[in-house]
Amino acid sequence: xxxxxxxxxxxxxxxxxxxxxxxxxxxxxxxxxxxxxxxxxxxxxxxxxxxxxxxxxxxxxxxxxxxxxxxxxxxxxxxxxxxxxxxxxxxxxxxxxxxxxxxxxxxxxxxxxxxxxxxxxxxxxxxxxxxxxxxxxxxxxxxxxxxxxxxxxxxxxxxxxxxxxxxxxxxxxxxxxxxxxxxxxxxxxxxxx
Numbered sequence: 409x410x411x412x413x414x415x416x417x418x419x420x421x422x423x424x425x426x427x428x429x430x431x432x433x434x435x436x437x438x439x440x441x442x443x444x445x446x447x448x449x450x451x452x453x454x455x456x457x458x459x460x461x462x463x464x465x466x467x468x469x470x471x472x473x474x475x476x477x478x479x480x481x482x483x484x485x486x487x488x489x490x491x492x493x494x495x496x497x498x499x500x501x502x503x504x505x506x507x508x509x510x511x512x513x514x515x516x517x518x519x520x521x522x523x524x525x526x527x528x529x530x531x532x533x534x535x536x537x538x539x540x541x542x543x544x545x546x547x548x549x550x551x552x553x554x555x556x557x558x559x560x561x562x563x564x565x566x567x568x569x570x571x572x573x574x575x576x577x578x579x580x581x582x583x584x585x586x587x588x589x590x591x592x593x594x595x596x597x598x599x600x601x
Contacts, residue, residue: 416443416447417458417465420458420462421498423436424462424504424505425504427504430456430507431508432455434449434454437455456510460513463505463518464521467521468521470494471491471494471521472521475525485575488574488576488578488579491554491575495569503562503563523544523547523548530546530547531543534592537592537593538589554578557574557581
């Protein structure tokens with residue numbers, strides 16, 4: 409089961425990347441994975457769900473898991489560069505997915521995956537300074553904003569993408585947000601602890 413899943417997800421990513429479109433027939437994905445079309449439908453229901461799962465699997469393995477394993481890397485240029493390199497390396501796949509019927513669901517799912525980690529890093533940095541659910545709301549806002557930046561970069565950026573320049577852009581925006589938050593009453597004392 410695990411091997412079949414990995415084969416299907418890998419085939420989906422490879423074919424979408426190669427063809428530059430999410431409109432890849434299920435039969436082609438099944439053939440590359442070495443399984444029957446019926447197995448694709450049994451496991452995923454339809455092609456769009458399979459492609460969404462492939463994107464989420466990729467994001468989990470390369471973005472979420474490393475971030476969760478080392479939460480201290482949740483901010484800063486190193487994290488921004490890792491994010492930019494990920495999207496640059498998989499540009500063909502993400503560009504096709506961002507231009508597919510699954511784009512909204514992909515954005516929602518990846519934001520849902522990464523936003524709680526951003527929330528944790530905000531709480532770790534600013535503790536009790538932010539009232540109510542402001543840390544969660546701010547995390548959702550930041551994750552969505554960075555998602556919009558990445559979307560535009562991946563879909564409209566010049567070839568080849570420059571991860572270093574994108575990391576600088578993300579870091580600059582993050583620095584402005586952090587500087588603004590540090591001006592909240594009590595934030596300087598919290599950050600010093």
